[in-house]
Amino acid sequence: MDQNTPPEELTGELEVGKPYTEAAGVTAIVKSLEHIVNGTDLIRGLKVLADLNQKDGFDCPSCAWPDPDGHRSKLGEYCESGAKAVADEIMDKHTASPVLFQRYSVAELLQKGDLWLGQQGRLTQPLILKPGATHYDAISWNDAFQLIADQLKALDSPDEAIFYTSGRTSNEAAFLYQLFVRMFGTNNMPDCSNMCHESTSVALADSLGLGKASVKYEDYEKADVIMIMGQNPGTNAPRMLTPLEEAKRNGAKIIAVNPLHEAGLLAFKYPQSPRDILFGGQKLTDVFLQVRINSDLALMKAMAKILLEEEKKAPGKVLDQNFIQQYTSGYNDYVKSLDQFELNDLAAQCGLTVAQIQEAVDLFKYTPKLIICWAMGLTQHRNSVDSINEIINLLLLKGSIGIEGGGASPIRGHSNVQGDRTMGIWEKPKPEFLDALKRVFKFEPPRENGYDTVAAVKAMKEGKARAFFGLGGNFAMAVSDTNYTADALKNCKLTVHVSTKLNRSHLIHGETALILPCLGRTDKDIQATGEQFVSCESTTGVVAQSHGSVDPISSNLKSEVAIIGELAKAVFSTPTETVGRDNNTSSANLPGRYYINWDALIADYDKIRDLIEKVVPGFDNYNEQVRKPGGFYIPNGPRVREFKTKDGKAHFTINAPTHHELQPGELLLMTVRSHDQFNTTIYGNDDRYRGIYNERRVVFMNSDDMANLGFTEKQVVDLHSEYNGQKRTAHRFLVIPYNIPQGCTAAYFPETNVLVPIDSIADKSHTPTSKSIVITVTPAAE
Structure with a gap:
């Protein structure tokens, strides 16, 4: 074992079940309570959870998903991931x-x-x-x-x-x-x-003049179409599922773009809804586009080409020409640049058919109320900045920036x-x-x-x-x-x-x-003038106060x-x-x-x-504003169609897709979180939404790739990457057949971070390319 990395021993207890087809539900409640009682007494734990994400409580130490602007549930304004983070922090049994x-x-x-x-x-x-x-x-x-x-x-x-x-x-x-x-x-x-999300910050600053989301929380419930790209909300931002469900009940359509079928993209069973518990969760995704890893830029270009053709059929009904002329620059050059790409080639690069992409475009071609959200599935590639700029191109074509129910929505991780x-x-x-x-x-x-x-x-x-x-x-x-x-x-x-x-x-x-x-977020912070509070900013730009709920575990903190x-x-x-x-x-x-x-x-x-x-x-008036229940929105130019770019316009950009030419025996690996994990914090060895129990050292692989490479289920293998003549190895992983595009694989981080070369970074943003690592796989060395 390398002394720098987590131990490479397998648990010997791996169980593989059927992946879930819906997220949350009663199981999420049970798992949340299990984590609480494992670390502290139930009464103390429930008291803290009651304050989590409330207007007079503390901000969740997990993800940066915003709190509802208006009413918040007194039964619990948190998710399983937030409960795990809190349980981890208030632990007092050890x-x-x-x-x-x-x-x-x-x-x-x-x-x-x-x-x-x-x-x-x-x-x-x-x-x-x-x-x-x-x-x-x-x-x-x-x-x-x-x-x-x-x-x-x-x-x-x-x-x-x-x-x-x-x-x-x-x-x-x-x-x-x-x-x-x-x-x-x-x-x-x-x-x-x-x-x-450095790639997001760079791209949005260049195209819109501000590296932040242009939407508010309420825009999700007002959208006609929501496209979720490179994101697993059921694990990484479960509270996002609530407004997605509300959007669906309001008639919105959801397009999911991801190499993996994730439970949180398919359906959501709201734990506080008797209807969902009795009759099943709300189906979320209307069109699922199972793209190959890092083909999102090609998909956006294919969608743009289809939109332009639809505009020819129905002039003035598909593209927002008034918005384009008044608020943007670079449109003509952008449209001309699309001529060098063939629609069939772009679709093939994604691993999709033109008909599949057309089905998705048909959902939003006549409405500007389109939200596109994304996370690290898009931000950790060499061409990530270009991919995000291509998302903005699509939103600009539709005039979807600066309107209710439309906009760009990066989903930040840390709170x-x-x-x-x-x-x-x-x-x-x-x-x-x-x-x-x-x-x-x-x-x-x-x-x-x-x-x-x-x-x-x-x-x-x-x-x-x-x-x-x-x-x-x-x-x-x-x-x-x-x-x-x-x-x-x-x-x-x-x-x-x-x-x-x-x-x-x-x-x-x-x-x-x-x-x-x-001190942690849950801890009371007592200083010379009395108890203090801090403030945090959500992914939609809301700044709100956060008060600790429990006495610190030690007076020495x-x-x-x-x-x-x-x-x-x-x-x-x-x-x-x-x-x-x-x-x-x-x-x-x-x-x-x-x-x-x-x-x-x-x-x-x-x-x-x-x-x-x-x-x-x-x-301005920070101390006064932050004391308002729910906090306040800080100024956001793109939200009101004010673009702080050099020319005061939103910019169309010209970006070229990257096509990974894999050699025989090579696969493209993306790192992912397990369900019992937040960033590098490990809460357990289960990933129940994907059907994995009692083990983290697994590699998800297409069944055809397994057959071609001669691997069997649960075979122990080593993963190798080579960059600039230097070979890196992650030892002892178990092969799991999974529904993932051929040529693509996935495994958990931080165990596979050893495979990501320090010099392999995104252009412009310098973000590590953790979502597109070329690897080879060999039987594990004895």
Whole structure:
């Protein structure tokens, strides 16, 4: 077993059942309660769940799906995935106290699976792994902050430090974090967006002038047609199924585009609906297009060509020519570019017939009320930015941007990943944001772009960066090319992780390593001025407050805001003088800093929101607006047909499809989540919607491919990828026959991240290409 990756042992208990044809139902309720009682007592768990996603409660630590603008169910405004995330966080039957780390060395913990690591419970005490030590030991908060400050100030340049952010970080913590980092002197702020929806942000910014969804929650219920692309809502955003069901009952049609038949795309049994429980769930998908992996761009072009032909048959009834002329640019060149593609060729590239695509187009050809939503099935390919731009082309043809019931709807993963970017967590900050920081805080922020996630890993591997600070997340397992990333982290002088629970990244460490335990979303946050709340932004741009519900598991936990503020105090303090507004000297190589009362910001988060209001557009009267039940929508230009592009227009773009020419014996692999998983957090070994139980090391394969390659069901195989002459291997997977297009395969991450080369990234966005990995499969080595 490689010491950097999860253990490769198979459980020996794999059971394969029939895949589900509908999502949720009573089983989802039962599974949610099972997770609660496994971690805490039922009464405590139910109390917390009652507050989850309520207007006076806390924001779900799972996905970024928005809450209903109006009424919210008092029976439960959450899904199975959210319940699992909460159960994982409020666990109090076990704690990862210093005793655990006295019992197990780092080497011994590395032999444990990721599920086992998470089941040890919440971290309770700051921990340090000293150079050459075998075990983590307890350390005081003051000593931890001073150690980090000393290491950071000893760097030759601020650019030798990497400051990573996970999506669960609140707006208040994110703003304070980026302020501290830029005052330190660098823009090295990679975040989890770099690994998931960065392609979306780049594409939408280019075409619409804003890298966010143009729809509101209520638009789903008003749409005539909803197209779901590269997404598995039943597992990754189950609360999305509720407005989809409502849309269906209002007469909407749903088109699903995906290589896999997923339960959440087929039907939904609403657990709170007696009708659904008694008579069965609501069928969701009207047309299912089972495309080959990474053929979405070709599909969009085929649909556009059909729309243009339909417009010739019924001029003025298919395309919105008024919208195109008034609000867009590049239409004529775009239409002309379609002439080089044959419809039959585009359909064949998708693995579909022209008739299948025509059936889908017929559903929306006469209505502009079209929503297209997508997730990482589209964002993690080399041509992802082009694919998303092609989605926008289709929406622009229909005039579907800036109307009720229509628009672009990327489905974000982490619960505040979008808010973090709004707050300035970005390695490529806009000049106007930096100008605002300079105006408000009277310092000159660094202007050069910093490292994104992939570039940060390379910088650590090459010795250009020597300190890593992670605000949340499981960096080592989330990033591509697992072994390369591990070697990069090991090359650091210092690695620090702010975390709620133990994960593998804590065990893949630099010369000195620290774990700093923080409060979670469910925890009450008591500071000097009383109980605090934080705020988060949903995928539709709603900013709302979030209050913890339970007492922290340990009195030794600090909020992320407090951790950042205390660290800033340690870094910017000097033993002999106070660094103030007019003082141009400070310790080490740090320039003079504008005086900030970090203690006041830690004590009262309203003061942080006052600062955000001065820097970030759209947050006027922040403290007043965020206290409104349900929060507020921040400004969104495309939603009102205002496009902040260079010419003030929405842009048609010209994009070329990518055709994967596979050699004999090669397959195209996409990584997916199991149902018992959220990102790299593993809640269990089941994937019941796909019929997989008690095992994660499986590879889904077309039956014809199995026959051609000579594999049998449950045969143990190794997966290999080769890139630029270097071969990578993921060992010991069980072959499972599955309904997936020929030439395509799927397997879970993070187990298969080892196959994704660090240099294989999307054009323009640099997102790892985790959804299109060329592999070969061989019988497992003995």
